Amino acid sequence: MALVxxxxxxxxxxxxxxxxxxxxxxxxxxxxxxxxxSYGACGLPYLVEGRVRRxxxxxxxxxxxxxxxxxxxxxxxxxxxxxxxxxxEVALESGAKVRYDRLVLGTGARxxxxxxxxxxxxxxxTLHTLDDAERMRRFLTEKRPRRxxxxxxxxxxxxxxxxxxxxxxxxxxxxxxxxxxxxxxxALTLAVRRVLEEYGVELRLGIDVKSIEPDRVxxxxxxxxxxxxxxxxxxxxAADAGIEIGRTGAIRTTPHMETNLPGVYAAGxxxxxxxxxxxxxxxxxxxxxxxxxxxxxxxxxxxxRERFAGIAGTAIVGIFGTGFATTGFSExxxxxxxxxxxxxxxxxxxxxxxxxxxxxxxxLVADRATRRLLGxxxxxxxxxxxxxxxxxxxxxxxMTIDDFEQLDLAYSxxxxxxxxxxxxxxxxxxxxx
Amino acid sequence: MALVxxxxxxxxxxxxxxxxxxxxxxxxxxxxxxxxxSYGACGLPYLVEGRVRRxxxxxxxxxxxxxxxxxxxxxxxxxxxxxxxxxxEVALESGAKVRYDRLVLGTGARxxxxxxxxxxxxxxxTLHTLDDAERMRRFLTEKRPRRxxxxxxxxxxxxxxxxxxxxxxxxxxxxxxxxxxxxxxxALTLAVRRVLEEYGVELRLGIDVKSIEPDRVxxxxxxxxxxxxxxxxxxxxAADAGIEIGRTGAIRTTPHMETNLPGVYAAGxxxxxxxxxxxxxxxxxxxxxxxxxxxxxxxxxxxxRERFAGIAGTAIVGIFGTGFATTGFSExxxxxxxxxxxxxxxxxxxxxxxxxxxxxxxxLVADRATRRLLGxxxxxxxxxxxxxxxxxxxxxxxMTIDDFEQLDLAYSxxxxxxxxxxxxxxxxxxxxx
Numbered sequence: 001m002a003l004v005x006x007x008x009x010x011x012x013x014x015x016x017x018x019x020x021x022x023x024x025x026x027x028x029x030x031x032x033x034x035x036x037x038s039y040g041a042c043g044l045p046y047l048v049e050g051r052v053r054r055x056x057x058x059x060x061x062x063x064x065x066x067x068x069x070x071x072x073x074x075x076x077x078x079x080x081x082x083x084x085x086x087x088x089e090v091a092l093e094s095g096a097k098v099r100y101d102r103l104v105l106g107t108g109a110r111x112x113x114x115x116x117x118x119x120x121x122x123x124x125x126t127l128h129t130l131d132d133a134e135r136m137r138r139f140l141t142e143k144r145p146r147r148x149x150x151x152x153x154x155x156x157x158x159x160x161x162x163x164x165x166x167x168x169x170x171x172x173x174x175x176x177x178x179x180x181x182x183x184x185x186x187a188l189t190l191a192v193r194r195v196l197e198e199y200g201v202e203l204r205l206g207i208d209v210k211s212i213e214p215d216r217v218x219x220x221x222x223x224x225x226x227x228x229x230x231x232x233x234x235x236x237x238a239a240d241a242g243i244e245i246g247r248t249g250a251i252r253t254t255p256h257m258e259t260n261l262p263g264v265y266a267a268g269x270x271x272x273x274x275x276x277x278x279x280x281x282x283x284x285x286x287x288x289x290x291x292x293x294x295x296x297x298x299x300x301x302x303x304x305r306e307r308f309a310g311i312a313g314t315a316i317v318g319i320f321g322t323g324f325a326t327t328g329f330s331e332x333x334x335x336x337x338x339x340x341x342x343x344x345x346x347x348x349x350x351x352x353x354x355x356x357x358x359x360x361x362x363x364l365v366a367d368r369a370t371r372r373l374l375g376x377x378x379x380x381x382x383x384x385x386x387x388x389x390x391x392x393x394x395x396x397x398x399m400t401i402d403d404f405e406q407l408d409l410a411y412s413x414x415x416x417x418x419x420x421x422x423x424x425x426x427x428x429x430x431x432x433x
Numbered sequence: 434m435a436l437v438x439x440x441x442x443x444x445x446x447x448x449x450x451x452x453x454x455x456x457x458x459x460x461x462x463x464x465x466x467x468x469x470x471s472y473g474a475c476g477l478p479y480l481v482e483g484r485v486r487r488x489x490x491x492x493x494x495x496x497x498x499x500x501x502x503x504x505x506x507x508x509x510x511x512x513x514x515x516x517x518x519x520x521x522e523v524a525l526e527s528g529a530k531v532r533y534d535r536l537v538l539g540t541g542a543r544x545x546x547x548x549x550x551x552x553x554x555x556x557x558x559t560l561h562t563l564d565d566a567e568r569m570r571r572f573l574t575e576k577r578p579r580r581x582x583x584x585x586x587x588x589x590x591x592x593x594x595x596x597x598x599x600x601x602x603x604x605x606x607x608x609x610x611x612x613x614x615x616x617x618x619x620a621l622t623l624a625v626r627r628v629l630e631e632y633g634v635e636l637r638l639g640i641d642v643k644s645i646e647p648d649r650v651x652x653x654x655x656x657x658x659x660x661x662x663x664x665x666x667x668x669x670x671a672a673d674a675g676i677e678i679g680r681t682g683a684i685r686t687t688p689h690m691e692t693n694l695p696g697v698y699a700a701g702x703x704x705x706x707x708x709x710x711x712x713x714x715x716x717x718x719x720x721x722x723x724x725x726x727x728x729x730x731x732x733x734x735x736x737x738r739e740r741f742a743g744i745a746g747t748a749i750v751g752i753f754g755t756g757f758a759t760t761g762f763s764e765x766x767x768x769x770x771x772x773x774x775x776x777x778x779x780x781x782x783x784x785x786x787x788x789x790x791x792x793x794x795x796x797l798v799a800d801r802a803t804r805r806l807l808g809x810x811x812x813x814x815x816x817x818x819x820x821x822x823x824x825x826x827x828x829x830x831x832m833t834i835d836d837f838e839q840l841d842l843a844y845s846x847x848x849x850x851x852x853x854x855x856x857x858x859x860x861x862x863x864x865x866x
Contacts, residue, residue: 010851040785040846040851042844042845042846042851043785043787043846046787046788046846051787051788052787053787057787155845276841286844287844287851288841288842288844288851288852289841291851291852292839308839309836309839311841312841313841314841314842314843315843315844315845316843316844316845316848316849317845318845318847318848323847323848325843327841327843352473352476354476354479354484354485354486354490355479355484383816383818383819384843384848385816385819385842385843385848385849386816386818386819386820386822386823387819387822388843389819389820389822389823389840389842389843389853390819390822390823390826392840392841392842392843393823393826393827393830393832393840394826394830396830396832396836396839396840396841397826397827397829397830397832397836399826399829399830403742403829403830406725406741406742406829407822407825407826407829408709408721408722408744408745408746408747408760408825408829409721409747409818409822409825410747410748410749410758410760410817410818410821410822410825411475411719411720411721411748411749412475412588412748412749412750412751413473413475413476413479414751414756415749415751415756415817415818416818418443418473418475418720418721418724419721419724420822
């Protein structure tokens, strides 16, 4: 039995490692088109910033480690150009063919910039691979750019803006939609804008960039451009092989992370998963989901039948020290999905003031008919991750606002106020009926 | 209609305030035996330490505030000596009588030290009221004690030890049981011991103190003693009035926080509540529960029918900067309750090392038969509150370990590793079957 995994980052390596743990005899081959595997892609902005000193610090495992310690045949520079499922065979760019019994697609996603005039200029960057980050770092030290434009106000865009600002550049973020962080949420976007502006970064919304001129983008002068928009799943290889693509544009999967082709699995940024709140397929490419779905694809490729329940869509990003955390749906998102949402937003101290407590903002969204929680956000310099995780857990448990309002959360002065901001938000939301 | 509330701290004032909000016309009288109301009792160790500068800083509201702003008649120095329910009347120490239609008991708890020889000496303290803390503070500055014994290794005991150590005293904590923090959990106790010893505080277990000598306790020389053991609910008033006391020793309540006497409610540290994991009545006196049950008692006293689901038993304490957080049951506790528990304990970084991540310990306990989570603990200098709250939320939702292992927790390098320690613990626990 041979398992072939296409992609050697989060999803692919999680699949390979899990398969090995469950089946010591399986032949496992990982085909990675790039030069490096197993890097913490979410750390790339911090490599640019300089907090992560060397690219090596983001590499968790080397191909040698996998070969020797796990007996997994990891091949770098191995770009798969086609899948012939009838023959259970993939073809590499080099012309070589690799046979499989089970196949896991962990082809990831990319910043789809192909079409835009000007993207090939040397001062234009993406931030998707270790190479991207290292090239950007070299450019910063060698060319000493003074003004940057970041295209896209999603997670990578704002993290890149933060990193470049810390290098002393003037930074303007251009976003096509009316929202930051890919969430239809005016208050969240306003909070992002305030923090960015406080640190001297300009945010312009509703700017649809059509081309990158040598010295400006959409009229904003700059000598450096970061493309952090147009993120798309890499599905071409799959589609060409007859694998179904879902309405989100990512590979359609069963709860077992299997595609429509039996024995062929997809995981990570190239795959759809179920959204636990809406029940519908969704595509929210994040490292945590990549690892989880990879593990499940790898397990099922060895004959198990593990299910992935789905995601709540939890995410967090730090912008100049403030955490912006979201899960589930915002009020407008919930409404667009057919819910009848009610929402409450409160601001409260995260901890007692004598323990240097700072203000934090919590929003909760619930469904008017069922009282079920639909989503929430937490914004603040303290404890944002812990609090959004409580909301995420409540979403996954399908809690109502009334269950949530009685949560037995930890209290002691060094850690939280006696009424946690989460509970104050819940009480506030209960007034909405 | 008159609502009388006995007790003017967390539960009593929550009840009074909520009742006023729901019924603008109700006559509301709060009878508090002490001189102050509405203080943050959990802040007392920090008043001793000095982080909280003045006693006033712990007072949230004054009697004047309640009288003027809420039209609640708060009477301090008003000690109730009996309840005559047949006449719907309470009698004060002063001889005065106060009539009620609805009664809320928020009589709290105390450190039951009456019987022990030597407790009346001026160098012996409890840490239960503002007066206690101020007296201790004066003693520290005026008498400059050099060695303290703390009796009891529960929350207040270890917080007092921390505060006194920061004042430069040699501190020994004597605990009757084999465990710190009131939890049958050897690993937790060991972790508490390690932190205490690292900061020069000695912990001696299995020491049943029978008397306090002028210069020593159980053979340990000292010039100052803190009594932080023998915590008991104040139920005598209730019991004398024919109110049922439960097996925990606290006042028995319905889910509406009503006692066996119709129209008489109990809330806070004097009352039993349901433990959500065991389903049995429990007595875990904490400020959060006091506020929640007070609100519900107050609401129901105005004619509502709100239910208190119960508690998970979540608690956290900071000892020299490390958070010790627990919820639900430890493995031995779960076994004693008739479950067949399995447990896993892991140590992992709380955040990436390049974001100054420190190690954190997570333990999860689940039931072998049902795979339901039964409890957990989190120990560490970072993010302990946020993580224990996720476990608490999962307990309240009756999640299985398999639900928990798939939780969609927030990830981004400044906040957490891609595999949160909670999920690593869950994966580890899944291996136990």
